Amino acid sequence: MTTATDEALIQSTADGQIMSGWSERAPSPRGGARLEAIEVSAWFGQTQVLDDVSLSMPPATVTALIGPSGCGKSTFLRILNRMHESVPGAQLAGEVRLNGEDIYAPGQRVTRARKRIGMVFQKPNPFPAMSIADNVTSGLALTNIRISRGDRRGLVEDCLNRAGLWREVKDRLGAPGSVLSGGQQQRLCIARALAVEPEVLLMDEPCSALDPTSTRRIEETIAELSSQVTIVIVTHNMQQAHRVSQQAALFLADERAPGGIVECGPTEQLFSNPVDPRTADYVDGRFG
Amino acid sequence: MTIVGNGSPQGVQITPRLPRRLTPGREPSDWIFHGLATTVGLSVLAVTGAIGLFLGYQSIPTLRHYGWHFFTQSNWLPELNQIGIAAVLVGTAEVALIAMFVSFPLALMFALFITDYAPPRIKSWLVSAVDLMAAVPSIIYGLWGFFLLQPHAIDVARWLSQYLGWLPIFHVDTDPNAAVWQQSSYTGSAFIAGLAVSMMAIPLACAVMRAVFDQAPLGEREAAMALGGTRFGVARTVVLPFAKGGIIGGTMLALGRALGETAAVLIIISPEYLIKARILEAGTQTISALIAANFGDATTSQLSALLTAGFVLFLITLTVNTCAAVVIRRSRSGASTDI
Numbered sequence: 001m002t003t004a005t006d007e008a009l010i011q012s013t014a015d016g017q018i019m020s021g022w023s024e025r026a027p028s029p030r031g032g033a034r035l036e037a038i039e040v041s042a043w044f045g046q047t048q049v050l051d052d053v054s055l056s057m058p059p060a061t062v063t064a065l066i067g068p069s070g071c072g073k074s075t076f077l078r079i080l081n082r083m084h085e086s087v088p089g090a091q092l093a094g095e096v097r098l099n100g101e102d103i104y105a106p107g108q109r110v111t112r113a114r115k116r117i118g119m120v121f122q123k124p125n126p127f128p129a130m131s132i133a134d135n136v137t138s139g140l141a142l143t144n145i146r147i148s149r150g151d152r153r154g155l156v157e158d159c160l161n162r163a164g165l166w167r168e169v170k171d172r173l174g175a176p177g178s179v180l181s182g183g184q185q186q187r188l189c190i191a192r193a194l195a196v197e198p199e200v201l202l203m204d205e206p207c208s209a210l211d212p213t214s215t216r217r218i219e220e221t222i223a224e225l226s227s228q229v230t231i232v233i234v235t236h237n238m239q240q241a242h243r244v245s246q247q248a249a250l251f252l253a254d255e256r257a258p259g260g261i262v263e264c265g266p267t268e269q270l271f272s273n274p275v276d277p278r279t280a281d282y283v284d285g286r287f288g
Numbered sequence: 289m290t291i292v293g294n295g296s297p298q299g300v301q302i303t304p305r306l307p308r309r310l311t312p313g314r315e316p317s318d319w320i321f322h323g324l325a326t327t328v329g330l331s332v333l334a335v336t337g338a339i340g341l342f343l344g345y346q347s348i349p350t351l352r353h354y355g356w357h358f359f360t361q362s363n364w365l366p367e368l369n370q371i372g373i374a375a376v377l378v379g380t381a382e383v384a385l386i387a388m389f390v391s392f393p394l395a396l397m398f399a400l401f402i403t404d405y406a407p408p409r410i411k412s413w414l415v416s417a418v419d420l421m422a423a424v425p426s427i428i429y430g431l432w433g434f435f436l437l438q439p440h441a442i443d444v445a446r447w448l449s450q451y452l453g454w455l456p457i458f459h460v461d462t463d464p465n466a467a468v469w470q471q472s473s474y475t476g477s478a479f480i481a482g483l484a485v486s487m488m489a490i491p492l493a494c495a496v497m498r499a500v501f502d503q504a505p506l507g508e509r510e511a512a513m514a515l516g517g518t519r520f521g522v523a524r525t526v527v528l529p530f531a532k533g534g535i536i537g538g539t540m541l542a543l544g545r546a547l548g549e550t551a552a553v554l555i556i557i558s559p560e561y562l563i564k565a566r567i568l569e570a571g572t573q574t575i576s577a578l579i580a581a582n583f584g585d586a587t588t589s590q591l592s593a594l595l596t597a598g599f600v601l602f603l604i605t606l607t608v609n610t611c612a613a614v615v616i617r618r619s620r621s622g623a624s625t626d627i
Contacts, residue, residue: 115516125507142517
């Protein structure tokens with residue numbers, strides 16, 4: 001499976017659209033990186049919320065994290081780009097490797113890890129008073145990347161195209177991000193995350209605040225992006241997990257016990273032929 | 289006219305479809321509390337208005353006697369019938385501006401440190417420390433400024449006049465390079481009074497700024513962090529633009545405080561009624577210190593003149609604080625962020 005995806009990565013990089021100027025500036029590999037969580041456990045203060053979670057997220061693959069509320073999916077996702085540590089009292093055991101390199105190793109810079117592993121949140125959070133174009137390039141300003149005006153225009157167009165928003169906003173790039181609808185704002189957030197050229201894109205229930213039409217657009221965007229970047233998505237929607245992902249992991253937590261992965265594997269297999277009876281119960285909607 | 293509508297059960301008569309004015313339902317206990325709250329609210333307005341009216345009424349004889357000269361005359365010599373607030377107005381503005389110049393960056397950085405940098409366990413301690421600064425009586429700041437700050441501040445003042453003396457505001461009318469330098473030329477200046485007042489302005493400005501920084505939306509903070517932003521990047525991109533109104537409002541509230549500060553200024557300054565820009569040089573006067581210093585042995589007409597000066601100060605601080613309130617209120621609604 002890995003070999004097949006790696007081949008797909010090479011293919012997609014070779015076929016990838018080369019946009020004006022800026023692509024040559026930073027020839028980052030389109031297709032994403034391999035992200036691996038190894039024996040990850042997490043705590044908030046004295047409370048353990050995750051226990052011994054290991055998961056490999058191959059390049060150019062969409063991995064869905066499913067499970068009921070409070071089982072640690074979102075915490076796990078936030079561990080993958082070091083957002084977990086922004087919560088006071090947060091603790092962690094284990095490793096998260098990006099292309100074999102532990103992002104929590106001493107000397108690794110948190111800003112670099114977050115730049116390489118982008119994140120889209122549950123609630124669309126564009127910078128409200130910034131224009132749409134400025135929102136897209138805000139990550140460059142935040143990470144002190146300088147870019148010429150011409151390259152900037154190309155980057156804005158490319159990122160909005162990849163997020164499936166260009167056609168809707170191309171005539172009002174100067175308008176503030178807050179005037180867009182919820183679904184458009186979420187795609188703007190995706191475009192903003194893509195502008196710093198992450199190798200992995202984490203999505204924390206990106207459609208839970210959106211209507212069905214907007215949800216469909218985001219899902220199409222995920223499908224289009226999946227060949228360019230490694231995607232990990234947390235979702236409560238079983239059908240969505242089924243539709244968008246190639247592999248899935250079910251998280252469960254017993255009462256007052258930390259959460260963990262019950263079963264993971266190719267999405268098709270997890271939904272049609274699960275090994276663990278709890279998986280069968282969950283995907284069939286018998287609990288959760 | 290009665291209508292038997294399609295939607296109503298047959299035979300039931302309903303009132304015509306005319307709009308009725310709706311008022312929020314209130315229980316008797318609500319009415320009592322409503323009445324109490326309204327009374328207290330109105331009495332606050334009434335007291336403020338009464339102070340303004342009293343001061344305004346008391347100023348009439350002075351303004352009638354001196355006319356515009358009251359605002360253009362810089363001397364305060366009641367014996368010679370020379371009374372005016374031109375010099376004290378300039379002195380008040382100088383002390384307040386020096387206080388703001390020192391307190392604004394300190395308050396801003398301290399507020400940002402508390403909300404965005406300080407470890408959570410010391411955050412509450414820092415907040416209490418700033419609040420305690422606000423609770424220290426101003427006379428203590430005055431004594432601190434006179435006995436502890438002044439002996440060191442005059443060295444800074446001399447250094448400034450030595451190297452930046454070519455600027456009119458840093459010039460001191462003495463030889464800064466003299467072997468035995470004249471310390472008394474640098475004491476009791478607007479600069480030292482401004483430094484002491486800034487210590488009182490910091491907690492006020494800092495408290496307002498901290499409250500607004502804390503309101504910066506978590507979603508936007510996290511968005512900036514997840515893009516690879518540093519803490520400073522998050523502050524620059526999300527927190528400061530969001531809190532723009534609060535920063536201005538807090539600063540203006542502190543300015544209101546600085547304009548009216550009395551005890552500390554009175555202890556530190558050497559009174560002098562001269563319009564001058566030389567802030568490092570000994571001698572200045574502010575409205576509030578003028579009133580406090582001359583109130584005790586004033587005759588009836590002098591009292592009216594002092595109350596007129598007070599009326600001017602009242603109007604200035606009222607304007608500054610009203611502007612601050614308007615700016616703060618606006619800032620709550622505008623969740624603006626930019627780079």
